[in-house]
Amino acid sequence: MIKVTDLHKSFGDLEVLKGIDAEVKEKEVVCVIGPSGSGKSTFLRCLNLLEEVTSGEVVIDGESLTNPQININKLRSQVGMVFQHFNLFPHKTVLENVTLGPLKVKEVSKDEADKLGRSLLEKVGLSDKADVYPGALSGGQKQRVAIARALAMNPKVMLFDEPTSALDPELVGDVLAVMKDLAKEGMTMVVVTHEMGFAREMGDRVIFMDEGVIMEEGDPNDIFDNPQNPRTKEFLSKVL
Amino acid sequence: MEALMELINSQHWGNTLPFIRRGLALTLYITLVGVLIGFFIGTITGIARLSKNKLIYALATIYIELIRGTPILVQALVLYFSISQTFGINLDAVTAGIVAIAINAGAYIAEIVRGGVESIDKGQMEAGRSIGLSSTQTMRYIIWPQAFKRMIPPLGNQFIISLKDTSIFAIISVGEVTFLMRQYVSSTAATFEPYVMLCLAYLIITIPAMLILRMIERRLDV
Numbered sequence: 443m444i445k446v447t448d449l450h451k452s453f454g455d456l457e458v459l460k461g462i463d464a465e466v467k468e469k470e471v472v473c474v475i476g477p478s479g480s481g482k483s484t485f486l487r488c489l490n491l492l493e494e495v496t497s498g499e500v501v502i503d504g505e506s507l508t509n510p511q512i513n514i515n516k517l518r519s520q521v522g523m524v525f526q527h528f529n530l531f532p533h534k535t536v537l538e539n540v541t542l543g544p545l546k547v548k549e550v551s552k553d554e555a556d557k558l559g560r561s562l563l564e565k566v567g568l569s570d571k572a573d574v575y576p577g578a579l580s581g582g583q584k585q586r587v588a589i590a591r592a593l594a595m596n597p598k599v600m601l602f603d604e605p606t607s608a609l610d611p612e613l614v615g616d617v618l619a620v621m622k623d624l625a626k627e628g629m630t631m632v633v634v635t636h637e638m639g640f641a642r643e644m645g646d647r648v649i650f651m652d653e654g655v656i657m658e659e660g661d662p663n664d665i666f667d668n669p670q671n672p673r674t675k676e677f678l679s680k681v682l
Numbered sequence: 683m684e685a686l687m688e689l690i691n692s693q694h695w696g697n698t699l700p701f702i703r704r705g706l707a708l709t710l711y712i713t714l715v716g717v718l719i720g721f722f723i724g725t726i727t728g729i730a731r732l733s734k735n736k737l738i739y740a741l742a743t744i745y746i747e748l749i750r751g752t753p754i755l756v757q758a759l760v761l762y763f764s765i766s767q768t769f770g771i772n773l774d775a776v777t778a779g780i781v782a783i784a785i786n787a788g789a790y791i792a793e794i795v796r797g798g799v800e801s802i803d804k805g806q807m808e809a810g811r812s813i814g815l816s817s818t819q820t821m822r823y824i825i826w827p828q829a830f831k832r833m834i835p836p837l838g839n840q841f842i843i844s845l846k847d848t849s850i851f852a853i854i855s856v857g858e859v860t861f862l863m864r865q866y867v868s869s870t871a872a873t874f875e876p877y878v879m880l881c882l883a884y885l886i887i888t889i890p891a892m893l894i895l896r897m898i899e900r901r902l903d904v
C-alpha cells in the first residue's frame with residue numbers, strides 16, 4: 443500500500459530524514475516510535491506531501507508521489523491524516539467539519555454528505571454533538587471528530603501523528619478505542635505514538651526512529667521485550 | 683456672560699446645518715465607496731504579500747510602502763494635479779477623492795488582510811489540504827472566514843481613519859463637509875460656530891461607529 447525508498451528530507455541545511463526505507467502493506471497497522479525530534483512527524487507528513495520530499499520515492503497504492511504530474515489533491519483525499527492538535531475548523535459545526543471534504547472535494551449532494559457525516563459521528567460516539575461547534579468539545583471528542591473528518595473521504599490509508607499526546611490522560615482511552623475499531627475493520631494505519639500499550643496490542647509492526655533513520659523495526663513483542671539496537675533499548679528504558 | 687448668551691443664540695448654528703448635511707453626505711459617500719474599493723485592493727495586495735512568488739510579493743510591498751510612507755494629502759495632490767494635468771486624464775475632484783481614499787486605505791487594509799490571514803494557525807491550512815481541498819478552496823472555506831472575523835475591528839478603525847482623511851480633500855475643492863464649512867467661514871466671517879459644528883459633524887459618525895465596533899469586538903471576543 444505504501445512503499446518508501448531512500449527518503450531524504452532537509453529543511454535548509456538541516457537534514458531531518460536521512461534515507462528511510464519502509465513498507466506498509468494493506469490492512470497493516472504500523473506504529474512509529476522514537477524520541478522527540480527524530481523526524482517521525484516529518485516522515486508522516488511526507489506520506490501525504492504536507493512536506494515536499496527532498497529526494498527518494500514514496501509510492502502509495504501504486505502511485506508515485508514524486509511524479510510531478512500527480513493530482514496532489516486527489517492523492518491527499520485518499521490518505522487520511524489525524525493531527526496531534528486536532529486542527530478542527532472552529533467556525534464550522536462538528537457535522538460541517540466532517541462533511542466539508544465530501545461536499546467540496548467529492549462534490550456529493552448535501553443530503554448524502556449529511557447522512558455520511560452522521561453515520562461517521564455515530565461510529566466515533568458523537569452523534570449528539572453534530573450541531574455544536576468544536577470549541578464546546580473536550581480534547582478527546584475533538585480528536586474523534588478529526589478522525590471522522592478524515593474517514594469521510596473514505597481514505598485507503600490513515601496517518602496518525604501522536605493523536606493522544608495533547609489529551610488529558612482520562613480522555614486517551616476513548617480515542618484509542620476508536621482507533622482499535624478502525625484497525626479491526628482492516629484500515630491500513632501508520633501511527634506515530636507514545637502509547638506503547640496500543641503499539642503492542644494493535645501494531646502489526648513497530649518502527650523505531652532516531653536521528654532521521656529507522657534504527658530498528660519488527661514485531662511489537664520482539665521490539666518491546668527484546669530490542670536489539672542499543673538506542674532502542676535506551677529509548678524503551680525511558681518510556682516503559 | 684452677555685457674549686456667551688450671544689454665542690448660544692447665534693444664528694450660525696442653524697444656518698450651517700444645511701451645509702453640514704450636504705457636506706456630510708458627500709463625505710460619507712466618498713468614504714464608503716473609497717473604502718469598499720480599498721477593501722478589494724487591500725485583499726488582493728494583502729494576499730499578494732503572502733505569495734511565495736517574489737515578483738508578486740515585491741510589487742505588493744512597493745505599493746504598500748509607497749502609500750504608507752507618504753501623507754494622504756500629498757497623494758491627493760499628485761492624483762489631482764500631477765497625474766490628471768500631466769497625462770490629461772480629467773479626474774473630477776470627487777473621483778480623485780474616491781481614488782485617493784481607495785488607494786490609501788487599500789495599502790493599510792492590505793496589511794490588515796495579511797495580518798489576519800497570518801494569525802490563523804498553520805494547522806488549519808494543513809487540515810484543509812489533508813482532506814483534499816486545494817489551496818484556493820482551503821483559503822476560501824477555512825482560512826478566509828476565520829481571518830475575516832479577526833479583520834473586522836481593524837477594518838472598522840480604517841473606516842474611521844479614512845472618514846477623517848476625506849477632510850483634506852477640501853484642498854482640491856471637493857465639496858465635502860470641511861470644504862463647505864471653510865466656505866461658510868469665509869463668506870460670513872463667523873469662525874467659532876461653523877468649526878464647532880464641523881467637529882460635531884464628524885463625531886456624530888465616528889462615535890457611534892466606535893461604539894458599534896466595540897460591541898462587535900465583544901461579540902466576536904477577538
Ligand SMILES: Nc1ncnc2c1ncn2[C@@H]1O[C@H](COP(=O)(O)OP(=O)(O)O)[C@@H](O)[C@H]1O
Pocket residue numbers: 453456458476477478479480481482483484485
Ligand atoms: N518546517 C520545519 N522547518 C525547519 N525544521 C523543521 C521543520 N519541521 C521539523 N523540523 C525539524 O526537524 C526535526 C524533526 O522534527 P519532527 O519530524 O517534528 O520530529 P518528531 O515528530 O519525531 O518529534 C526537528 O529537529 C525539527 O526541529
Ligand SMILES: [Mg+2]
Pocket residue numbers: 482483484604
Ligand atoms: Mg512529532
